[in-house]
Amino acid sequence: MKKLNQRLFVLSCSALLILCYVNSGCNKDEKQKQVTENKTDSIKSENLTNSSVDSPGKQLFYMKSNQNNIACADCHSDGTNTGKGLTKYFSGIAGADKRVSAYHGRFTGEEVAKNAGGATVCWESYLKMKTPMTEEQIKSLNDFYSSLATNNSPSEVKYETISLPVKDKAKLKTEQNAVMKLTGDASKGETTFNNACGFCHGQNSTIKKIPDLFDEFEGNVKSITYNVRFGDGAMPFFKNSVLSEQDIADISAYIMKKNGK
Ligand code: HEC
Ligand code: HEC
Structure with missing residues (x-):
């Protein structure tokens, strides 16, 4: 237990140092959140790869909302978190920035990437964030979606719902x-x-x-x-x-x- 604690401590300190260096503009709250996320991520990714810092888009995807503790990764899959029960109920995010239409036709053309594939809606409704997603956050999510894209990524996710575009x-x-x-x-x-x-x-x-x-x-x-x-x-x-x-x-x-x- 003591050893594990020490290890966690060393890990979180190094994560904090790296983060401060990479993201010197970040405010204190942001930093705190990212460090918590990164602690678990770096423990996980240690076994898989050697990368110690995740991309900003991936960090945002795994970040728990300070409003209700929900993260994008609780509902959507990036291909590595399918163990999370809810991901089989909602669409995956690979290549979501390049779809011809998103959110059941709510966004089309350029609007798709401008809204991080539709995630700007989820940000406000499901994560309950009080301020809109920034341009930088949108870009980082788009980069993350792109990094996951394969030739099989759908150009559009089609599904039937009576909830969109308006509640029927x-x-x-x-x-x-x-x-x-x-x-x-x-x-x-x-x-x-x-x-x-x-x-x-x-x-x-x-x-x-x-x-x-x-x-x-x-x-x-x-x-x-x-x-x-x-x-x-x-x-x-x-x-x-x-x-x-x-x-x-x-x-x-x-x-x-x-x-x-
Ligand atoms: C991501 C979290 C989440 C999931 C998953 C979820 N719910 Fe909810 N549910 C909520 C929240 C938050 C509310 C309150 C909504 C509000 O009033 O703003 C709610 C409200 C409800 C209510 C209304 C409760 C009341 O007293 O009026 C019912 C019924 C309900 N949910 C059923 C379900 C069922 C059935 C499922 C699974 C099929 C489910 N929920 C899945 C978050 C969730
Ligand atoms: C509580 C669950 C939940 C959370 C949390 C959530 N979403 Fe969603 N998201 C949905 C639902 C429901 C839809 C519409 C139905 C679907 O895509 O399966 C959706 C749609 C999307 C789409 C559009 C898919 C398409 O092509 O039409 C993207 C992209 C997306 N979400 C990304 C995100 C990102 C990024 C976050 C974090 C900022 C996030 N979502 C948080 C439930 C969630």
Whole structure:
């Protein structure tokens, strides 16, 4: 334990020195955040490669928001973090700066790169950042996406959602009715819940500002379907291809059971 502590100490000191040298303009808060990130990253990357400092884009991708403790890397994959449960529900980022359209057609042409492939939306809605992403941060993310691109990187990520470009209330109603007609399996729902929702709503969640779904929960199948399909604040929407109507029915059965309803 003592040895490990010493090692962590030495690692974090060297990370701090390198960071201060590379990023001499950074303010104190930024520096603190980057050092925390870098400590874990440098321990990991030590075994894989010999690089001791990650690119600014990669650091930003792994940085936990000081608002709610969520990072881009919690939801999206850069190819190395697929072990994180949520990454299979949302699109990957390789080559995202060069896509012809992003965020379900919200950005096209030049706007794609100007918005870091659409990440400027995620920055404000999911990371809850108070100030817009800077030009420098946008550029660093674009460089990171580029560094991951292969010949197979998609020129556009296509998916169906009733949440974009605007929340389609009529389609939601149809879907709510369909989900309510299904019989949910609470035990399947528990597994799906742990995979898709537990990261934020689970007992071991480290995410801040999350409502408790198991204590005095006033919702029902209808409101759960609303949240899952539209998202809400820092909660992302889940498209049809990753969570079916039966999955929502199962999750709802589980939540209701836990609430004694
Ligand atoms: C809470 C989960 C979550 C977080 C955190 C998050 N995103 Fe997203 N992001 C989404 C969802 C949902 C979409 C739209 C659906 C999809 O792409 O699967 C999306 C879309 C995107 C897209 C557009 C994909 C395309 O081509 O249409 C990019 C690029 C992206 N995010 C990057 C980022 C970056 C960079 C960060 C960190 C600043 C970030 N996201 C944080 C959930 C998240
Ligand atoms: C990235 C974190 C995150 C994930 C993943 C997530 N949620 Fe949420 N959820 C939130 C946040 C934050 C809110 C509160 C939104 C607000 O009020 O601004 C919320 C709100 C809710 C609510 C409304 C609660 C209430 O009392 O009104 C329900 C229901 C819900 N989530 C269900 C789910 C289900 C089901 C899943 C999985 C399919 C899920 N959430 C996945 C973050 C998340």
